[in-house]
Amino acid sequence: xxxxxxxxxxxxxxxxxxxxxxxxxxxxxxxxxxxxxxxxxxxxxxxxxxxxxxxxxxxxxxxxxxxxxxxxxxxxxxxxxxxxxxxxxxxxxxxxxxxxxxxxxxxxxxxxxxxxxxxxxxxxxxxxxxxxxxxxxxxxxxxxxxxxxxxxxxxxxxxxxxxxxxxxxxxxxxxxxxxxxxxxxxxxxxx
Numbered sequence: 715x716x717x718x719x720x721x722x723x724x725x726x727x728x729x730x731x732x733x734x735x736x737x738x739x740x741x742x743x744x745x746x747x748x749x750x751x752x753x754x755x756x757x758x759x760x761x762x763x764x765x766x767x768x769x770x771x772x773x774x775x776x777x778x779x780x781x782x783x784x785x786x787x788x789x790x791x792x793x794x795x796x797x798x799x800x801x802x803x804x805x806x807x808x809x810x811x812x813x814x815x816x817x818x819x820x821x822x823x824x825x826x827x828x829x830x831x832x833x834x835x836x837x838x839x840x841x842x843x844x845x846x847x848x849x850x851x852x853x854x855x856x857x858x859x860x861x862x863x864x865x866x867x868x869x870x871x872x873x874x875x876x877x878x879x880x881x882x883x884x885x886x887x888x889x890x891x892x893x894x895x896x897x898x899x900x901x902x903x904x905x
Contacts, residue, residue: 825843
């Protein structure tokens, strides 16, 4: 009986379409993976280019960031991407959230210090102290549903100190920048 089973297996002709089925399965898996990536990039993550030097040293011109707004609520210290039509309707801006609703912000431009609720802000991420006043006259309290944003390169940044940007409505935020994904030599989380 064992010989009959061996004869049947040995006598069975190989499937001439087995190689095609494998290729078809690989193509189907690849298409599924591309669809998943496209959906993630459309609804969960965005890849956004940094243009300019307003976020140096944290971000540099030409960096590509992974940004997500899914379930995002702004917090002080977050690097965010937003569009403000009054400033430039065609361009997204990248800045750091300095203060959130209800917080009071003030600045001592002679000494370059930013104060939140009367306390000096510890800013180990900035390029230089804040000497550029732009249009800011303080102290100011951040209204409900808004944030106050500034670039890390304080003296070369157009941000909430400028009247056209001012207190930023949180609904204008596209999302938080989580990491730099290009150039590959500087892939890192954004802090």
